[in-house]
Amino acid sequence: MPVAAQQRQADWDAMSDDILTTTQAARLLGVSVRTAQLLIEGGSLPSWKTPGGHRxxxxxxVEAIIAGNPATTERPSAILVVLAGGALREEIESAASSFPEFTIVFAANRSAALLAIGERKPAALILGGSDPxxxxxxxxTIADETDLAADHVILITKDGLPREMEVAGVKVVTSGREAVxxxxxxxxxxxxxxxxxxNLPYPVALNEQQRLVALERSGxxxxxxxxxxxxxxxxxxxxxxxxxxLVTLLTPTRQFFKARIGLDMTDTPRSxxxxxxxxxxxxxxxVEDLSQDPRFEKNPAVACDGGFRFYAGAPIRDDMGFAVGSLCIIDLTARRLNQRQTETLAALAHLGGVELRLREAKRQLQDPKRQIGRSNPKREAGTPVPPPGR
Structure with missing residues (x-):
């Protein structure tokens, strides 16, 4: 084995964790750190930043790029498709309410579930029923017709599956709570x-690092x-x-204001x-009165003279279900939203999510065109390409 290959294998063996630094990724790819940075900046290698600002x-x-197939690198997803009805669906809804990081899509039947898997690219499927x-x-059928891996399928059946019906990788549980x-x-x-x-002074999602990858990808x-x-x-x-x-985006260390009305600053510390x-x-x-809430009463934006008093916000989710940011309103006096105002804020935040999904759809349409341009240097250089037969 060549020396370079031995060093790469040694690096690989030494890195048992699933998370790599840019330098480690560069070593495993056999490229310079700068090249790895360019892969990250260009979106070929998804990444995020730690609270300390490290990529x-x-x-x-990295494995997908080494295998020569970066185009199929899976995007992280926060979407969960559920096919279950009646009391089982209610049990799943109740249990899942404790994990709002994930977006649940309920399917009415098997055809709808297959369609949801194809369109939404979920992270997992929960499937319930009484007939093993x-x-x-x-x-x-899912294995044959979709890209969803078997180990991302969770079956709910009270009596379990007979041994001859077990599917490798599929997890079998007996209740909706176990499934969640x-x-x-x-x-x-x-x-x-x-x-x-x-150790952070604010709550973070169970899938926070995946959310940060989605945020980076949004650009x-x-x-x-x-x-x-x-x-x-x-x-x-x-x-x-x-x-x-404000339309806010939360990085590991900052709150960036993508849009702002009534505020001059462009960002704040995330805390x-x-x-x-x-x-x-x-x-x-x-929060009707921030100064009376123990979570916010010492916040610099609340404790200062003329500080904020009222806050209301709704999450803005991308096409993969991640809350990359929020739409919020702030007032200098305590107040309360009525039902119509609450629905209005939620609807406007949804429009923000629609815009993110449109941007991603445009990106996906442009990627094949870029690939064609790379594979056809004449066209990229502006040289007319004659039609076939001439």
């Missing part, structure tokens, strides 16, 4: 990441103001009669962000 990548994404043969048959617990374990960040998050951090997001903030401020309205709590919700999060 990190997942080993599986039907369950095993549907799992086989298995889902949590499957989709959460690695334990060492979760342990580090316990919105430190980007220039855009009419679409500015309009959403303006509509929130005017329809809800608030002096301040100041009320939106840390908003992105942990599936609904509008509101």
């Amino acid at each position: 990190r990548v997942y080993r599986r994404d 043969a039907l369950l095993a048959g549907f799992v086989a 617990a298995a889902m949590r374990e499957l989709l959460s960040d690695p334990p060492q990441v979760l342990e580090a998050a316990n 919105l951090i430190d980007s220039a103001p855009e009419e679409t997001f500015d309009r959403i903030a303006w509509l929130a401020a005017n329809n809800l009669e608030a002096p301040i309205a 100041w962000a009320f939106c840390n709590y908003t992105i942990m919700q599936n609904h509008v999060f509101a």
Whole structure:
């Protein structure tokens, strides 16, 4: 084995964790650190930043590039498709309410579940039923017709599956609560990441590092103001009669304002962000008087003279279900939103998510064109390419 290959193998063996630094990724790829940085900056190698500002990548994404197939690197997902009815669905809904980091899509039947898997690219499927043969048959269909891995399928059946019907990798549980617990374990960040998050002065999602990858991919951090997001903030401020309205994005260390009405600053430390709590919700999060809430009473934006008093925000989710940011309104006096105002804020935040999904759809349409350009240097250089037969 050549010396370079031996060194790469040694590096590989030494890195037992699933999370790599840019330097480690560069070594395993056999490229310079600068080349690895360019892969990250260009989106070929998904990444995120730690609270200390250090770039990190997942080993599986490096492996995909080494295998020569970076285009199929899986994007992280926070979407969970559920096919279950009646009391079992209610049990799953109740148990999942404790984990708002994940977006649940309920399917009415098997055809709808297959369609949801194809369209939404979920992280996992929970499948419930009383007929083991039907369950095993549907799992086989999923394996044949979708890209969802078997170890991301959770079956709920009270009596379990007969040995001859067991499917390798598929987890079998006996209740909706067990299924949700298995889902949590499957989709959460690695334990060492979760342990580090316990020391932060604000709550973070179970899939925070995956959320940060999604945020990086959006390309919105430190980007220039855009009419679409500015309009959403303006509509929130005017329809809800608030002096301040913001579209916020939460990085590991900062709260960046993609759009802002009534506020001059462009960002704050993340520890100041009320939106840390908003992105942990599936609904509008509101605090009538920040100065009376133990979570916020010492916040610099609240404790200062003329500080903020009222806050309400709704999460903005991307196409993979991650709450990359929020739409919020702030007032200098304590107040309360009525039902119509709450629904208005949620609807405007949803529009922000629609814009993110449109941007991602445009990106996906452009990627094949870029690939064609790279494979056809004449066309890239502007040289006309004659049609076939000439």
